[in-house]
Amino acid sequence: MIRYRLTCAREHTFEAWFASSATYDSERKKRRVECPVCGDRKISKAPMAPSLARGSDGPALADAPEARRKVKQYFTALRRHVEENFENVGTRFPDEARKMHYGETEDRPIFGDATPAQARELVEEGIDIAPLPEAEPLDT
Numbered sequence: 001m002i003r004y005r006l007t008c009a010r011e012h013t014f015e016a017w018f019a020s021s022a023t024y025d026s027e028r029k030k031r032r033v034e035c036p037v038c039g040d041r042k043i044s045k046a047p048m049a050p051s052l053a054r055g056s057d058g059p060a061l062a063d064a065p066e067a068r069r070k071v072k073q074y075f076t077a078l079r080r081h082v083e084e085n086f087e088n089v090g091t092r093f094p095d096e097a098r099k100m101h102y103g104e105t106e107d108r109p110i111f112g113d114a115t116p117a118q119a120r121e122l123v124e125e126g127i128d129i130a131p132l133p134e135a136e137p138l139d140t
Contacts, residue, residue: 008035009042014074023128032109036077075133082132086111094118101127 002021007013012035018024027033034041086109089096093112099105111132114122122129 005046006033006035006043007046008038008040010035010038010040012037012040013046017130019128027128030107034081036074036081039081079132079134082109082111085109088112094122097122097127097129098125101125 001017001019002024003015003017004024005013005015014036016024016033018027024033028043031041033043035043089110089112091113093110093114096105096110096112100107100110114129119129119131
């Protein structure tokens with residue numbers, strides 16, 4: 001998995017995870033990457049500083065509550081966007097994802113349900129999938 005800091009044409013900055021840099025390039029080319037704030041699909045990589053590990057004696061993240069709030073806001077916006085713009089295929093998700101991957105049906109944005117075993121099989125077949133986060137993931 002690879003994480004990119006992205007920006008839209010309206011200068012909203014956000015982060016997204018991809019299976020690989022090739023997956024990012026492919027998804028961006030197909031205009032499937034979009035800003036969770038405004039829905040803009042003109043996306044580019046934003047400058048990103050390398051992540052440096054700190055020792056156990058390093059300072060704690062001073063703005064942890066703010067970081068949690070931003071993550072929660074992002075997940076909520078992402079889930080809302082998917083639910084409003086993608087087709088919910090329910091338990092047919094593994095079958096529909098395969099049909100699209102193998103060219104048996106039109107390629108379209110979908111979401112639905114899959115067991116952990118089904119998700120693992122899809123990934124092993126080379127089908128790009130990602131779990132849809134809960135809307136309220138950090139209520140601690």
